[in-house]
Amino acid sequence: MMKLDAIINKALGLKFLSLNEAVLLYTRLSTSELMWLAHEIRKIKVPGDEVGWIIDRNINITNVCSARCRFCNFHRVPDHKEAFITSPDEYKEKIIELFKLGGEQVLLQGGLHPQLGLAEYSGLFRTLKATFPDLKLHALGPPEIHFLARKEKKSYREILVALMEAGLDSLPGAGAEILCDEVRKKISGGKCGSGEWLDVMRVAHKLNLPTSATMMYGHIETMEHRIEHLIKIRDLQAEKPEGAHGFVTFVPWPFQAEDTRLSEIFPGDYSLNSLEYIRLLSISRIVLSNIGHIQASWLTVGLPTAQLCLHGGADDLGSIMIEENVVSKAGASFRTDAEGITRAISEAGFRPRFRNQKYETMNYAKQSKDYS
Numbered sequence: 001m002m003k004l005d006a007i008i009n010k011a012l013g014l015k016f017l018s019l020n021e022a023v024l025l026y027t028r029l030s031t032s033e034l035m036w037l038a039h040e041i042r043k044i045k046v047p048g049d050e051v052g053w054i055i056d057r058n059i060n061i062t063n064v065c066s067a068r069c070r071f072c073n074f075h076r077v078p079d080h081k082e083a084f085i086t087s088p089d090e091y092k093e094k095i096i097e098l099f100k101l102g103g104e105q106v107l108l109q110g111g112l113h114p115q116l117g118l119a120e121y122s123g124l125f126r127t128l129k130a131t132f133p134d135l136k137l138h139a140l141g142p143p144e145i146h147f148l149a150r151k152e153k154k155s156y157r158e159i160l161v162a163l164m165e166a167g168l169d170s171l172p173g174a175g176a177e178i179l180c181d182e183v184r185k186k187i188s189g190g191k192c193g194s195g196e197w198l199d200v201m202r203v204a205h206k207l208n209l210p211t212s213a214t215m216m217y218g219h220i221e222t223m224e225h226r227i228e229h230l231i232k233i234r235d236l237q238a239e240k241p242e243g244a245h246g247f248v249t250f251v252p253w254p255f256q257a258e259d260t261r262l263s264e265i266f267p268g269d270y271s272l273n274s275l276e277y278i279r280l281l282s283i284s285r286i287v288l289s290n291i292g293h294i295q296a297s298w299l300t301v302g303l304p305t306a307q308l309c310l311h312g313g314a315d316d317l318g319s320i321m322i323e324e325n326v327v328s329k330a331g332a333s334f335r336t337d338a339e340g341i342t343r344a345i346s347e348a349g350f351r352p353r354f355r356n357q358k359y360e361t362m363n364y365a366k367q368s369k370d371y372s
């Protein structure tokens with residue numbers, strides 16, 4: 001018990017825990033103890049009672065992807081009858097809807113499409129920014145950047161600089177899954193490995209591009225893999241240049257198994273375990289002592305579980321997310337609106353704070369701009 005007390009004090013001092021120390025807390029503390037410790041750290045990192053939320057819209061640039069991740073029901077091969085590339089008119093319509101709802105950011109997810117290169121993505125970003133100067137582009141992710149670098153025979157830096165010049169505002173932490181290659185090879189062997197994922201983020205941090213980090217857990221990984229993942233994220237954050245945005249937030253979400261090849265190859269009980277989610281979120285807050293914000297993914301676990309997470313280390317509920325295709329195609333079906341998410345935050349005992357991707361406070365007001 002002495003040893004556990006010493007580790008708890010180390011965590012409260014925001015010191016970096018070793019893998020063994022974090023595993024010990026994760027496996028030996030009760031859920032209420034883990035939540036208490038995480039909430040104490042939340043109070044140091046994000047003082048006060050505000051909880052962030054945002055409105056953004058997921059638009060899939062394409063559903064064609066060569067990665068063929070075993071947990072993804074969304075991707076299609078290029079000549080599939082359901083294969084698509086989103087048209088300019090579709091973007092326009094979706095972005096106008098977003099503005100009307102009070103949002104200003106789109107989450108553009110790419111997919112590894114053999115025919116889409118740097119020119120196509122840069123052209124798309126430029127067109128969108130020219131039409132909607134206030135629009136924020138939270139777009140692509142390390143797997144797409146790695147794919148583009150190989151396709152164009154350019155460095156990660158050259159690709160990111162070109163995309164930033166075209167209008168990229170921030171880079172989502174998509175495609176992290178579990179940053180341990182023995183796991184990645186079995187679930188998503190067609191995209192970049194963990195070292196490459198981290199390398200892309202390292203370059204993004206040097207360019208002061210805001211990024212986020214994620215984890216998809218609850219498939220074939222062990223508890224040690226989860227902690228190893230968190231430690232890799234934390235150690236990369238420690239490398240970022242002084243004053244750079246780095247990882248602005250961390251978001252864990254559970255594997256959504258329905259009809260996935262992964263659940264066929266590795267059969268098991270993949271039903272949502274809310275307690276497990278809360279425990280993972282709390283240990284994330286404890287280990288990631290150098291990351292500002294921890295977000296509960298209400299979209300995949302539901303609002304009641306996300307509300308509990310606000311007492312276990314989370315200080316953000318993320319977006320009402322107008323569209324999300326990868327998780328919704330694998331069973332997640334939670335929905336809410338601005339009123340629903342702000343009510344959920346208040347019910348949990350906190351004050352809602354409408355924010356942007358950099359976590360700056362924004363005024364929530366429905367837009368009435370005329371883009372017709």
Ligand code: SF4
Pocket residue numbers: 065066067068069072073074075110111112143175188191326
């Ligand atoms: S999860 Fe993303 S990278 Fe993997 S197959 Fe689906 S679209 Fe492609």
